[in-house]
Amino acid sequence: MVWKENVLESQTRSCRSSTEWVIPPPGSPPIAPTCPLEEASLNGSGTQLRPATGPTTWMSTMRIRTPVASLTWAPVRTNSALTCCPRGLREEVARFLSFYCKSPVPLQAENVVVLNGCASVFSALATVLCEVGEAFLIPAPYYGAITQHVCLYGNVRLVSVYLDSEVTGPDTRPFQLTVEKLEMALQGANSQGIKVKGLILINPQNPLGDIYSPAELQNFLEFAKRHELHVMVDEVYMLSVFEESVGYRSVLSLERLPDPQRTHVMWATSKDFGMSGLRFGTLYTENRDVATAVASLCRYHGLSGLVQHQMAQLLRDRDWINQVYLPENHARLKAAHTYVAGELRALGIPFLSRGAGFFIWADLRKYLPEGSFEEERRLWRRFLDHKVLVSFGKAFECKEPGWFRLVFSDKAHRLCLGMQRVRQVLEGKSQVAEDPPACQTQEPRDRHR
Numbered sequence: 261m262v263w264k265e266n267v268l269e270s271q272t273r274s275c276r277s278s279t280e281w282v283i284p285p286p287g288s289p290p291i292a293p294t295c296p297l298e299e300a301s302l303n304g305s306g307t308q309l310r311p312a313t314g315p316t317t318w319m320s321t322m323r324i325r326t327p328v329a330s331l332t333w334a335p336v337r338t339n340s341a342l343t344c345c346p347r348g349l350r351e352e353v354a355r356f357l358s359f360y361c362k363s364p365v366p367l368q369a370e371n372v373v374v375l376n377g378c379a380s381v382f383s384a385l386a387t388v389l390c391e392v393g394e395a396f397l398i399p400a401p402y403y404g405a406i407t408q409h410v411c412l413y414g415n416v417r418l419v420s421v422y423l424d425s426e427v428t429g430p431d432t433r434p435f436q437l438t439v440e441k442l443e444m445a446l447q448g449a450n451s452q453g454i455k456v457k458g459l460i461l462i463n464p465q466n467p468l469g470d471i472y473s474p475a476e477l478q479n480f481l482e483f484a485k486r487h488e489l490h491v492m493v494d495e496v497y498m499l500s501v502f503e504e505s506v507g508y509r510s511v512l513s514l515e516r517l518p519d520p521q522r523t524h525v526m527w528a529t530s531k532d533f534g535m536s537g538l539r540f541g542t543l544y545t546e547n548r549d550v551a552t553a554v555a556s557l558c559r560y561h562g563l564s565g566l567v568q569h570q571m572a573q574l575l576r577d578r579d580w581i582n583q584v585y586l587p588e589n590h591a592r593l594k595a596a597h598t599y600v601a602g603e604l605r606a607l608g609i610p611f612l613s614r615g616a617g618f619f620i621w622a623d624l625r626k627y628l629p630e631g632s633f634e635e636e637r638r639l640w641r642r643f644l645d646h647k648v649l650v651s652f653g654k655a656f657e658c659k660e661p662g663w664f665r666l667v668f669s670d671k672a673h674r675l676c677l678g679m680q681r682v683r684q685v686l687e688g689k690s691q692v693a694e695d696p697p698a699c700q701t702q703e704p705r706d707r708h709r
């Protein structure tokens with residue numbers, strides 16, 4: 261079980277690959293190097309190994325416990341195509357996705373492609389689906405790195421479907437995506453001579469933490485079908501929905517996809533298992549031409565045999581995932597969220613968060629007297645000078661200055677310290693909070709019980 265504990269521990273680290281919440285004060289002890297898969301080979305063996313001590317232990321464990329055959333796995337040629345991983349792993353992924361996406365019928369291994377992370381799936385898909393200069397619609401604010409993902413190889417552009425905080429017309433919540441807004445953005449792109457080839461949906465959404473209802477999903481997919489657009493659905497936070505009441509549904513759970521040949525669904529272990537460093541991403545598409553073309557890029561985006569082997573073991577361990585990992589992970593996310601949300605309320609800061617993902621989308625507009633992006637950047641810089649790293653809205657193409665993304669999936673004492681520093685910045689204090697004893701001892705979960 262030791263390695264599994266480490267997966268839970270590492271959960272808090274994955275988000276910090278993109279957003280480091282707190283920069284530890286000088287002189288604080290270094291964060292112990294851990295790897296999510298330390299002792300991964302324990303899985304199923306029933307043997308108790310000593311606690312992991314770092315990458316060296318992990319590598320020697322892998323060497324001992326990993327079947328030699330997996331070291332020889334490499335891109336393999338089937339009848340007509342190059343595929344990046346053996347059928348066994350794709351079957352495992354298909355079973356995993358069928359179960360967790362709650363698909364009405366079992367998903368097929370033939371429709372699964374595995375590459376090294378969701379970023380690679382974005383790059384590969386965009387390159388395969390578009391000609392140079394063509395575009396995808398994407399509701400903004402969105403996880404900004406996608407701009408690079410689709411541009412890097414394919415030179416594909418993004419057309420933002422700008423959402424705003426004001427609830428107007430038929431909207432029921434801030435930053436709500438509607439078919440009308442999609443239609444307007446598409447028309448706008450067409451009138452500028454931009455060829456739109458598809459739509460990107462992130463569900464649960466980053467940075468909003470929002471989720472789409474099944475009816476909304478259906479409407480967006482119908483919109484895409486009407487305009488013959490491909491839809492890339494990024495469900496990388498699918499298992500990080502910690503409020504059950506929000507009723508998250510994967511697009512693969514829908515009874516009927518309006519246009520299955522143009523619907524492509526992505527998932528990865530980066531977020532839900534806190535393993536962004538391991539690089540494991542999946543694509544599910546019923547379009548065989550697309551699957552074959554994307555899979556052929558595995559020459560450059562494939563997984564090592566070691567990772568394939570370890571991931572197959574992890575994905576099939578349904579008992580541990582259901583009974584140990586997910587309940588604990590959700591409880592920790594919920595506790596951390598409750599703590600940060602409480603602190604923001606105490607500061608009188610409005611925020612959005614619907615119980616999914618690792619972040620809160622906070623409205624700091626009252627701290628920008630002129631409401632400019634320049635001020636937003638200056639405020640972000642002040643946070644940084646106070647050793648707390650949050651992300652400003654401009655990085656997500658948000659059109660309203662003053663929104664910030666705060667990642668809360670971190671250890672209690674770091675969240676506590678981070679919130680103290682946030683408070684100091686917002687109250688205009690000049691000193692930087694160092695780690696006080698109170699922050700090191702109490703877990704937010706305990707305090708909110």
Ligand SMILES: Cc1ncc(COP(=O)(O)O)c(C=O)c1O
Binds near residue numbers: 278
């Ligand atoms: C919405 C979203 N998609 C994709 C990614 C990238 O995932 P990966 O690490 O698997 O490339 C991220 C990472 O932050 C993300 O937030």
